[in-house]
Amino acid sequence: MRAWVPLALACLLSACGQRATPYQWTLPPGFPAPRVPADNPMTVEKVALGRRLFYDTRLSGNQTQSCASCHIQSHGFAEAAKTATGSTGEVHHRNTMSLTNVAYNATFTWAHSGITTIEQHVPIPLFGDAPVEMDAARNDAQVLARLTADPAYVREFAAVFGSDEINFDRVAKAIASFVRSLTSFASPFDRYAYYGEDGALTEAQIRGLNLFMTERLECSHCHSGFNFSQFVTHESARVEDRAFHDTGLYFLATPPAGPFDFGLSLVTKQDADRYKFKAPTLRNVARTAPYMHDGSIGTLEEVLDFYAAGGRNIVDGPFRGDGRRNPGKSPFVKGFDLTPQEKADVIAFLNSLTDERFLTKPELAAPDGSPRPRG
Helix, strand or coil, X not given: CEEECCCCHHHHECCCCCECCECEEECCCCCCCCCCCCCCCCEHHHHHHHHHHHCCHHHCCCCCCCHHHCCEHHHCCECCCCCCECCCXXXXXXXXXXXXXXXXXXXXXXXXXXXXXXXXXXXXXHHCECCECCCCHHHHHHHHHHHHCCHHHHHHHHHHHCCCCCCHHHHHHHHHHHHHCCCCCCCHXXXXXXXXXXXXXXXXXXXXXXXXXXXCCCHHHHCCCCCCCCCECCCCCCCCCCCCECCCCCCCCCCCXXXXXXXXXXXXXXXXXXXXXXXXXCCXXXXXXXXXXXXXXXXXXXXXXXXXXXXXXXXXXXXXXXXXXXXXXXXXXXXXXXXXXXXXXXXXXXXXXXXHHHHHCHHHCCCCCCCCCCC
């Protein structure tokens, strides 16, 4: 079923008189369309422009890195590294989040309650300096000059925005439109749950799904709904769930000797928010390893072991402490027992959330002729 994003007629006509093509969502039957900001309507042309920019290394200060350097299609638009590395070589303190179905996110980044649109988020990797990612802040004039020197970009910006001015507001809106188009609803689970294909899941995957939904494991309390995440909104949503959670990953026995990622409290300045992070989507989760906000757990099997133990006890080193005893830990992380067969069934279910079409779709890959990262 295709749902149309409602657009005012004025938004469909650019100032230069060219008609924009409204973007069509391809969604399961009855699914709501993602919420789209009124000042950045989705069009086919804008998504195409955003795709070019997403894969263009000229957006980084030294022209070595693009958005796609860390958000890799075959990894669910995440990456295999524990944490990201910026264009200057500075190592990020957090794991690269998947962009799967990011159009439905109510908040962005691992732990920020105030970033509520993709348009707000795009400037962070572009201009952020703690850590440096794309390093555009120190090279803003050069970055815009590179784009302006490309006749194809001049034509595309004029067609999309009504004039050939290239600025970072328009860059962010175009990239946001492409990222918003990264919807994934063709996994075996989707075919089973939303398209009526009873044979799409194996018996083991169905057993794993049933276990996932039980109060015994409590997985579905935080990884809920069609996106397997509490952080979901859409065009008809009345309530947005933005709960952040302490999973017992850390509980430092002594104050950290250096910087430490305390999660949401870095934004709210509230001690009660220490160690709290969002529950990311589990779609394509089998391809987005390693896991947790810092990439400190390597496999899905180890993730299950972590939750079965009710948290993590680190017995030595700078992060020593028993996360299982963290007083702020979510009551849903209480530990459980699984037989080897049950564990294998849950892993089988998580693998059923892999959408191979999404991971290989040519329309989401780098356009022909896009600059590639060096090295």
